[in-house]
Amino acid sequence: PYLEIIENPKSRGFRFRYTCEGPSHGGIPGGSSDKNKKTFPAVKICNYQGYARIVVQLVTNEENPRLHPHSLVGKQCQNGICTVQCGPKDMTATFPNLGIQHVTKKNVATILEERYIAAEMQLSSINDGFPQEVQRNIKGEILIVFRHEDRKRISVKATSEAKSIDLSVVRLMFIAYLPDSNGAFTIMLKPVISDAIFDSKAPNAATLKICRMDCNAGSASGGDEVYLLCDKVQKDDIQVVFSEEDMQGNNIWEGYGNFSPTDVHRQFAIVFRTPQYRDVDIKQPVNVQVQLRRKSDHEVSEAKPFTYLPNKSDLELIDRKRRKPMPDFVDHLGNGNTGAEPTEGTYGPHYAPQAQQNKNGTGELGSVFFLFYDNITNHFNPPYLDKYVSSSTLTRIFKSNAYKCLHATQGLNLNLPLYIPKLTKHHGIYISRTGLCKGSIASLWIVESRYFKSGAKNNSILSLTKKWAERNSTALHDYSITGDVRMLLVLQRHLTSIRDHSGDSVLHVAVIHDQLEVLSSLLDVVATLDNKQSIVDAINKQKQTALQVAVLTDNVEAVIDLIKMGANPLILDSYGNHSIHVACRHGNASILYHLLNSKQLDIMQMDMKNHDGLGCFHLAAKASQGTRQCLGLLKSNNFNVNMADTKSGRTALHLAVEMDNLVVAGCLISECDADMEAATYEGYTPLHVAASLGLCEIATLLLACGADPDASTSPPGSENGITPADLAASDQMRDLLNGIKLPFNPKITQNIFSDIAQLDEILRLKLCKLLNAERTGSDWLALAERLSLGSIVTFIRHSENPTNTLLDNYMVS
DNA sequence: CGGGAACTGAT
């Protein structure tokens, strides 16, 4: 006969209870238990039929199990042990009511001692007479008492073992006893031990749970900051895992959220950066899963969805706009261009809004008028829009809104007094929605129906129309002579304020389509308008000005043109970025230079933070190119290198350190005088960050430049601050911070400069002479760049022989 | 049965 476990207890999710919590909290469920079908631990005696006794007790989760001080409590439990009878037919035993009672730390030794005594008593009752003595109490009853030395031995053993017992995990040990010839259950079968049961309340076994995330989508290139709220975790033992499964449910990709223990806030929140997706160039959003994972036991939380989006930038939208099919001029012929006779009473948009020639060769037919309203829809809302409106209605509208009909006609001198057409019952009107995106402009086509029948009278509308037609044809002629498109544009200058459905003005569109000459012509024409500033600085639906679009597309010429026309670089887009922010983010030093020199800008405004709480220095430090030049420009324009970001109080130097970017960090320190001791909201200096991330090279740089290795998160005088050494991610880092020099361990990188490293003396002298000869130093500066030593140029600039110093440094590095 | 607060020990 042998004993076998047919249902193991569930390993996780069960909570041990203290005595004070009472005995009734439900029993350990079985491993396969679920909500609908509950199971419980169960064992079976095989190869035997008849009565049997089964004893269950708790043991440790070790290779050689010891008795555990926790107690089993429940229906058939006594003294921490559960005893049941089974048989004679059904030889299985299930345990539906096994609770685990948590011994307090204080009592571990005492309880353990009791366990050992009970065990030895049990043993002696079987083996008869082993370490006990028989005494009688006052009433003469037999008491079994341990000899003093045995008691002592057990006590010592209990005390010493108490320390090493893990109170957060137990296993069930089942022992079956079969009856002997006397019917006493003394025949012991081999004990069997269950899977481990972890206390769900123990910090290192608690259920992992993601409660909330501040965002669940990010770009495929990763690096997006996410704030995750969770149930209690341990900061050194937790990961944020991103994973993706294929159709078959196989795990095909895994990435880890990027954070250090210092980013775990009080056990309940993690601030991390998303990992890069396996394919940075996805075209469609990809859904993946995020979960918490405990490093020590690989337990995971339930997964939450996360979506990787195609690397989206403002450029994305611009690209889309660029991909639209190119218009063709014949698209604009319209239906009325042949001069077809309109039918009375049906004055629709197809009656061409351009002056047409009559039989006498003068342009004086149905004309187009544009009304510039603050908000025309207030007056021409349905029922008037896109409809024929009678002259009496029209007159009423005109009269009531006369003061708003500012520039009543196209092609007329803007300074003319407001012109209100005199209307008769023979006039009709069609108000088109065209150009109404912004609700500011309507085209108003007024047609005198009588005209078509009986020829024109000397009507003011007609005389204006005639003027307009003449100017148009003259312009066209002048254009033919000069090829100067501005001849045509100037007649349409008022239309430059019209936006398309994306909110883009003609200036935006010209920049988007890289039409530099067009942009220049348009700007010249716009310059003649009184409201030129509002047109140049118009924003589209992303709140971008034409200048912003030019910066976004790295279009230096367009930037220069727009700035010349007085474009304002400080207008904010929907992310709170002004043009200077965008230039910094792009690392486009040339554009940045022009923006900074555009006019007298207010440093306070230039140096403000965007909606992500980042300033220009932050954005430039994060840029993937042109960083050094941009940082230099910012510095020389008095931007604040030590500005803290709004979200966490980090400076640009903190960011550079986080990115493990030696060059940028070096540049910030040596060329921009970044404060080495700048502290985040939590009090961390850049050295703290480097230490916690285990970035030895950066830490070496910081230390070499004078960072305080004893910087503390709390003010001087207080003893309780955290120093970089407290956060050191490795022993190597600790040594570094304690001033122990690391063994020189050169990285083998590209070998392309091996020739330079091996120059013989003569060649080297010649090279120095050549490069030093250029007085501005541009030659050896270029060499420094190529050797990736750009960050030290300040140090060697004043050297007598800069090239030589540079080469020396190169050898060393 | 789960949430959470009070208490305590370690640093």
Place this chain on the structure above:
DNA sequence: CATCAGTTCCC
């Protein structure tokens, strides 16, 4: 002594 993580108790 303050603070944080871990333990115990209460509801």
